[in-house]
Amino acid sequence: xxxxxxxxxxxxxxxxxxxxxxxxxxxxxxxxxxxxxxxxxxxxxxxxxxxxxxxxxxxxxxxxxxxxxxxxxxxxxxxxxxxxxxxxxxxxxxxxxxxxxxxxxxxxxxxxxxxxxxxxxxxxxxxxxxxxxxxxxxxxxxxxxxxxxxxxxxxxxxxxxxxxxxxxxxxxxxxxxxxxxxxxxxxxxxxxxxxxxxxxx
Numbered sequence: 001x002x003x004x005x006x007x008x009x010x011x012x013x014x015x016x017x018x019x020x021x022x023x024x025x026x027x028x029x030x031x032x033x034x035x036x037x038x039x040x041x042x043x044x045x046x047x048x049x050x051x052x053x054x055x056x057x058x059x060x061x062x063x064x065x066x067x068x069x070x071x072x073x074x075x076x077x078x079x080x081x082x083x084x085x086x087x088x089x090x091x092x093x094x095x096x097x098x099x100x101x102x103x104x105x106x107x108x109x110x111x112x113x114x115x116x117x118x119x120x121x122x123x124x125x126x127x128x129x130x131x132x133x134x135x136x137x138x139x140x141x142x143x144x145x146x147x148x149x150x151x152x153x154x155x156x157x158x159x160x161x162x163x164x165x166x167x168x169x170x171x172x173x174x175x176x177x178x179x180x181x182x183x184x185x186x187x188x189x190x191x192x193x194x195x196x197x198x199x200x201x
Contacts, residue, residue, distance in 0.1 A: 005052045005059035007198035008083050009181060011188055018195070020082040021186055022046045048086050054200055057170040061200060070107045071097040071198075079197060087199075094199045101178060102191035108175050111168045115161075122160040 010018040027035035027043040035043035052059045063069055074096050076084060087094060178196065182188040 003054040003200055005054050005198045005200055006049050007196050008048055010080050010195050010197055012193040018080040020048050020080045022048050058174045070103045071099045074098050096197055096199050098195050098197040101194040104175055105191055108171050111171050115164045115168055118160050118164055
């Protein structure tokens with residue numbers, strides 16, 4: 001079955017209390033449970049928890065041990081009422097983590113700059129390598145058919161791009177998903193008043 005990051009989006013209301021932002025979809029008659037809301041012929045199901053596989057990507061469990069981890073631990077008492085009620089029946093112990101939208105936005109910018117920096121270094125190293133090879137007397141160094149063991153290793157720009165782009169896209173994907181919910185669905189715009197809380201299970 002695997003490990004998932006169970007994540008919730010919360011917003012700070014005018015009373016300085018966190019509340020969860022649900023998403024709604026059409027309730028299918030053959031699904032388990034009953035609809036949460038019935039408006040005429042429309043039957044809707046409410047979703048507070050959004051699952052994300054923790055085997056890779058932004059919510060990889062390994063990222064919690066990295067220096068780039070932007071999340072921090074919080075207690076269950078700090079959660080919104082709806083989130084506490086949602087997980088009340090879960091029997092295993094839960095370690096909660098959260099990050100604000102502002103922290104995620106800053107992290108995405110940092111990741112983007114990191115890619116630019118490493119690509120610039122890779123192009124510089126590659127160009128310097130070509131220049132050195134043209135100017136050096138390769139024939140003299142390898143006159144006896146021996147390889148130069150002291151030759152530096154240079155990573156190609158393409159390999160550098162591949163190393164960093166996948167992680168960056170996972171951050172951007174999560175950021176875009178949250179932006180869609182808070183801007184297009186709910187029209188919230190203050191990044192400091194929006195956070196994601198999550199646990200692994």
